[in-house]
């Protein structure tokens with residue numbers, strides 16, 4: 043009997059791209075008037091970042107972006123998610139503007155477009171100006187006011203060429219993981235639960251300010267959304283009972299961020315859980331936070347297994363010690379997160395469009411063969427399996443419109459420095475030589491054919 047494989051084709055106009063962030067690739071940390079960021083400071087505290095790696099040079103993208111865009115074009119990459127560095131535009135976070143910072147992003151965007159690549163710009167990807175941190179950072183409501191001015195400045199400057207805006211990247215990672223005892227990210231403070239909840243709330247205000255800036259100054263066709271790394275459950279069996287448990291888990295775990303954005307309130311359940319640790323909320327805050335957006339960006343890497351249990355809303359199963367994972371201890375390999383991680387928010391919050399703004403994996407040992415290749419078959423395999431689940435979500439009617447692989451090239455992986463490689467392009471940090479890995483060549487084919495190959 044002849045076998046006729048069915049092609050796993052993605053919808054017409056599906057957005058395929060790659061992602062990076064300013065602090066992780068630009069380098070030039072103190073060039074052309076850029077101010078110090080909390081990560082510049084944090085990296086210099088002994089013991090905070092593996093090998094004491096700093097962001098000073100990184101991929102030197104600040105000087106090499108034309109070559110990087112040329113390489114993207116060669117790989118057929120048509121969409122690129124990047125971020126703008128706040129301390130490059132406002133070295134102190136507020137006050138005096140740095141014209142050279144704006145000039146850099148003007149040139150960068152022009153070069154991106156010249157190479158036929160559509161930019162997707164994130165306004166904040168963790169590099170808070172140190173000067174604002176010195177005044178309280180995310181614990182201080184004034185940080186949100188400063189952000190409002192910064193967001194407006196950037197949108198005004200680039201909106202004639204940039205139409206896709208992302209307000210913030212992963213609130214959890216610069217609030218909870220930077221300001222509580224469970225965190226290992228900058229600025230490395232250890233605050234109380236109440237203060238941490240306040241940092242979330244201030245970040246949500248920034249999201250609202252950025253939405254407003256895009257609506258007011260984005261021009262025709264501008265679209266805006268947040269990128270969240272929502273916690274994702276996988277129902278152990280796809281039965282109504284386990285799915286209901288997963289749904290309850292999803293709502294509860296993401297109630298700090300998605301509920302206020304999509305419902306305009308902190309839910310009764312959330313308030314009950316937080317008790318006296320609820321943040322101070324001022325009149326008008328929730329209206330700002332819940333301004334309508336055009337899409338939800340999701341960074342999805344991993345998740346948790348959940349099932350129904352008697353007398354409880356859900357039960358989360360502990361992962362066995364030898365569950366397959368990448369080199370990151372947190373990145374357990376669970377392709378189904380791209381199915382449930384998109385389906386659940388679409389169902390619960392009626393999100394009109396979803397983009398996977400990050401997905402990928404990090405490995406510590408990725409060496410060049412004698413012929414100068416990097417056979418990262420584990421990455422190719424992982425991305426393929428995850429995309430298979432994303433395809434299933436789309437086939438079931440989930441409005442997923444695009445996928446950005448993290449990351450275009452190996453870069454500064456925050457507290458793991460340059461050891462942990464997430465790129466589909468290998469970077470030799472001594473010579474700055476870029477080498478597309480096997481996964482990049484495979485992904486180029488996926489993009490070209492708009493299907494899983």
Ligand code: BGC
Pocket residue numbers: 063066211212215271341400448455456464
């Ligand atoms: C972040 C990236 C990071 C990646 C891998 C995401 O949490 O947005 O900046 O490099 O995950 O850890």
